[in-house]
Amino acid sequence: MSQSKRFGLSETGTGNEGAVTQGGGPVDEGDYPLYLAERLSAAAAQGLQIEFVDVWAQPTGTDRLDFLSGSRPLEAKAWREFGVIMAGMTARQNVAIGKVVTASTSYNTTLAPANTTDGKSTTRWSSKDGSGTQWIRVDLGQRYTLSRVRLQWDAGYASTYKLQISNDGSNWTDIHSTATGDGATDEVVGLNALGRYVRLLCTGRGAGWTYSLREMEVYP
DSSP, X not given: OTTOOOEEEEEEOSOOTTOSTTSXXXXXXXXXXXXXXXXXXXXXXXXXXXXXXXXXXXXXXXXXXXXXXXXXXXXXXXXXXXXHHHHHHHHTOOTTTTOEEEESOOSSSSSOGGGGGSSOTTOOEEOSOSSSOXXXXXXXXXXXXXXXXXXXXXXXXXXXXXXXXXXXXXXXXXXXXXXXXXXXXXXXXXXXXXXEEEEEXXXXXXXXXXXXXXXXXXXX
8 A cells, every 4th residue: 555556356265175174165154255345445445446356256165166156145145245345435435325214213204214315415304302312224235344424414413322333233333422413414434344234323412302314324
């Protein structure tokens, strides 16, 4: 990176016969492609310029089949996700736009959760009230590596909130928290997380009668 040279990774894959100490290579799994996506995304965020990644369909495991055979579905699914992750990372586009959004409550059908991913700052979601804990979450459709989340608040905003990530929509990991939110637009940068669902968990209201969010943007 210090020499501003572009990076290429050739003939990478999940392994082949004898790749583990027990012999016989790995079973059908999707861990390596997503691990590679995480590492490359983290390096790209630090300035690495990726020229290419050559995914090698090397026969894997005791079955001597590759992920193109149709007999290693977890590996094949992970490499498909890897391609989408890399494309999103390169484009640096908002991967939440148009995606399915749900919330703990909504004030009415007009101020609906879907308004936060419609790409319009003139629409918004509002919770039914501003008491207690309220949340809104977006399903990105598949796992992505995430580096930035942008929150555009309306007059009602959370001063205390967390951003969380999940692979299954049930088990959540905190990736950012603050107790000093001041409304307007929050740019949360420097994230390094992998997941399919992103949730905004509001626990303390800064202003307004409800929590009210105009847009939630998510970037690889």
